Amino acid sequence: MDSERHELIAAVEGDIERLMADHIEKRPTWYAHDLINWEDGRSFVDEPWDESQCTISPEVREALVLNLLTEDNLPYYHFSIASQFPKDSAIGRWTRRWTAEENQHAIVIRDYLMISRNCDPVALEDDRMATISKGWDSPWTDPVDIFVYTSAQELATRVSHRNTGMKADDERAYEIMKRVAADENYHYIFYKGIVTAMMQHDPSACVQSMLKVYKNFDMPGTVVPKFRRRATYAARAEIYDLRIHAEKIIAPVLREWKIDKLEGLTPEADKDREALLAMPGELVERAEKLERRAVSKLGV
Template structure:
């Protein structure tokens, strides 16, 4: 079965799963989770130090492993323009597929907003290094290129599962309760995205 025929065949399933997702997904706002009261102005050219971090009432230390995980997780979210492009090209922008792709993109966009704002406000990571890495990441535009629809569904399912695990485990390793809550919230979103994809690929099988 060619790609267009397959998409027509399973579009009703995509519509059902989209409605299910919209029914269980919870609206939330990044600005209500970020501890802006900890923030202070940055001085141009000022060299960042890990001792600058402010994690509230807890010890102002963060392990290198947690910093590295937050860094990589955020850069993964920053690749959103390319993910949207590829999903749009593979599935099209009409009907249930288009609505799912745009809604998924909007929800994923919140993830980079809340993680970056948290890292900036708490000074958990060198903001100059982080911005330079974002520029390099997006300029390069390197993302997996699935060969067909089947491979794309498999990749997307594994990617959402991997990000769910990464965000949740990173949050559990953080001492700051605000950081824990943010990563848990993002991980919950990724879990809903993951639940959509395998069922979609299996034609709606809910086993």
Template sequence: MLDAPALLSELESTAERLLERHLATSKEWFPHEHVPYGRGRDPVEGEVWSEDDADLAGATIDDAVRSSLLVNLLTEDNLPYYFRTVEQMFGDDGAWGTWVRRWTAEEGRHSMAIYGYLMATRAIDPHHLERCRMAQVSLGETPSPETLQQGFVYLALQELATRIAHRSTGRMMGDPAGYDVMMRVAGDENLHQLFYRDLAAAAIEVDPDGMVVAMEEQVRTFTMPGTGIPGFTEHAKKIAAAGIYDLSVHHEQILVPVVLRTWDVENIEGLGQTGEEARERLMKRMAKSEKVARRLNERREANLTPA
């Protein structure tokens, strides 16, 4: 297994190529052009927020969608700590440093757009939102992969998970402006996951043992960012119950297309004993994940079937 400096050196040209592809593919956009400011109003001192305050163009949203909007925004708000972690892994020189700074700049506008929408529409309690933001950012809790290989795997899975969460939330909002904001943010996240996904694929070519060990670790321990958000567990339960993001989504829309198809873990060649043993554990974990996803889908279908 390669150490971090050796792996970064081996992948320098790949990082340059993927960065150039990203810059050629990404499009300039402006958060303020997606916020329906006309629905906003001046705050009233001492006013207590209620659901009736929301102006969602005639739509209504439930607690699960509000939980998802809060978690999605606060996850984006925690960007300073993600930047610190990724820069520590990649360094600040060459294509690696350029990518980290570009990625950070693009991620920063996500919170601008979502926050602007929520404040203009008052879709969620602004006082509660700010208190949660202060608590989370003051804590500074983020996932911290132990190795560069684990970092590649986690970032690929997490960016795709975030894209899915944003898109699913947008589809359940009913408000065209809210849908537009979430789709615009999800579009960025998709480009980010493509960078990390393909970077990890290249890493498999030069360090198959290290990457399979990293896959097994991250598939087994993966958690969405946001654990520092007050009430995160309850929010996550609501989000899962609504089908926005749950273990079934995680398996079918993230693990299967990335780990099994794109990275083709079952057919990776050149593994030593350590890599082979990790692959065996990983495939058992994937089989277990498939069973859990199947049960969740069966339970959801049963609940939707008329009595």
């Protein structure tokens, strides 16, 4: 970490402590086992899985599996943050707590899928092995980039989990994904709070980081087998697509940080701010182009 960035993180250490205390006070404790209909469970040995047992649509099942495998890859997300900060710093302590919370998301989604038989258990385990064996390297190692990325990423997972639960047309799935999405929202509040605090000290560094990170934004699930196919299913089910990314993630974070009203930026950062503010509109334009292409392919 270069020394300027080091100073910036040191300057917001107190904010990180405050955000963590707020998080611990506000996030309700919940238990995955309370959300599962255990009485629906049957032996896979006596009664092997068959697709006819599924109760939710193939698109939503694919989205649930994509969300779960993305959550399963947690060791690499932990590493990408923990390896960049001292173990005994506020962010070091936060990262361990956050990891424990994130781990529960995979537990509850997997329990649901197994009990409800809404996925092939063999394919799921094979894909989990493939995903974690492949790993994931975060492109972001600079502390400002890390929190600019995690803010948008947590908001994106909130939207994706919530939409998956809503589109499932299944009360259990709805309740589970609502609970997980609420956790992601608490994480979003924490990370965006760090960026807000850093902006008080160096708005130019933050704006320049936002442009760089959001221009190259990828969900960490891209390493999941058949990612493209699964993401297409999620888009078709209106769970997550480019328009949602523009309107529900990028535009809200820019509004949150009042990018259009920032003052005292360096000339370079001011130029980047213009490009950043244009980004949601450009993404929507790209989304519209894709939507028109999809409609013409269907011959509608």
